[in-house]
Amino acid sequence: DGGITQSPKYLFRKEGQNVTLSCEQNLNHDAMYWYRQDPGQGLRLIYYSQIVNDFQKGDIAEGYSVSREKKESFPLTVTSAQKNPTAFYLCASSTPGRGADTQYFGPGTRLTVL
Amino acid sequence: AQSVTQPDIHITVSEGASLELRCNYSYGATPYLFWYVQSPGQGLQLLLKYFSGDTLVQGIKGFEAEFKRSQSSFNLRKPSVHWSDAAEYFCAVGARYNQGGKLIFGQGTELSVKP
Numbered sequence: 600d601g602g603i604t605q606s607p608k609y610l611f612r613k614e615g616q617n618v619t620l621s622c623e624q625n626l627n628h629d630a631m632y633w634y635r636q637d638p639g640q641g642l643r644l645i646y647y648s649q650i651v652n653d654f655q656k657g658d659i660a661e662g663y664s665v666s667r668e669k670k671e672s673f674p675l676t677v678t679s680a681q682k683n684p685t686a687f688y689l690c691a692s693s694t695p696g697r698g699a700d701t702q703y704f705g706p707g708t709r710l711t712v713l
Numbered sequence: 714a715q716s717v718t719q720p721d722i723h724i725t726v727s728e729g730a731s732l733e734l735r736c737n738y739s740y741g742a743t744p745y746l747f748w749y750v751q752s753p754g755q756g757l758q759l760l761l762k763y764f765s766g767d768t769l770v771q772g773i774k775g776f777e778a779e780f781k782r783s784q785s786s787f788n789l790r791k792p793s794v795h796w797s798d799a800a801e802y803f804c805a806v807g808a809r810y811n812q813g814g815k816l817i818f819g820q821g822t823e824l825s826v827k828p
Contacts, residue, residue, distance in 0.1 A: 603756075630813065630814045632815075634818075639722070639820060639821075640820060641803065641818045641819055641820040641821050642757075642803070642818040644815060647813055647814075647815060649813050649814070655813065657815075687754075689756055689757070691757075693814050695807075695813065695814025698745055698807065698808055698809040698810050698812075698814075699744075699745045699807025699808055699809075699812070699814045699815065699816060700745075700807075700814060701747065701759050701762060702814070702816055703759075704749075704756035704757040704758070705756050706755055706756045707754070707755065707756050709754070
């Protein structure tokens with residue numbers, strides 16, 4: 600079945616550590632996105648990538664980094680520079696044409712900083 | 714600035730009652746419009762979308778939404794709510810041209826269903 604997988608589902612990190620969240624899609628989508636979700640704040644865009652080897656900052660990129668070496672994969676690294684990383688992280692993909700199109704979401708990773 | 718507003722943070726309805734969730738947007742031009750649903754601890758699932766044509770859009774699970782250009786609104790409706798509809802609902806907008814397919818999401822409306 601086609602879809603988006605995120606791993607792990609739950610992740611615990613000590614302060615000062617970097618941690619990488621995995622996102623893989625087999626939908627053959629060109630674009631991939633990372634969102635952060637906090638209670639009462641909806642989804643906020645961290646980074647997005649329209650093609651392999653290219654990505655752009657979203658609204659809250661500080662303290663995060665990404666790579667897009669393969670079409671199927673878009674890992675997100677939460678660095679120690681992110682001051683408040685505890686949140687629910689969602690990955691999505693789509694094939695935008697001239698304009699936006701439906702984004703398909705993974706099941707999410709809940710990150711907790713201890 | 715581009716934005717999406719969902720005025721109701723939390724709504725409670727009785728099972729079998731009708732439902733309307735409000736969504737207003739501020740955008741430079743008529744955007745593409747989406748409604749998503751999220752169960753606790755899960756990802757988002759698309760309910761319906763509006764790109765063009767008929768302003769009344771039918772979606773999955775018996776939901777519909779109506780685009781009203783004059784009011785910059787895209788309200789979600791369901792004639793009879795089921796207990797399984799309890800979830801969080803997000804309205805989103807996207808550009809018709811360029812901008813990398815980005816979507817702007819509202820803050821969400823949490824729906825509770827009373828038996």
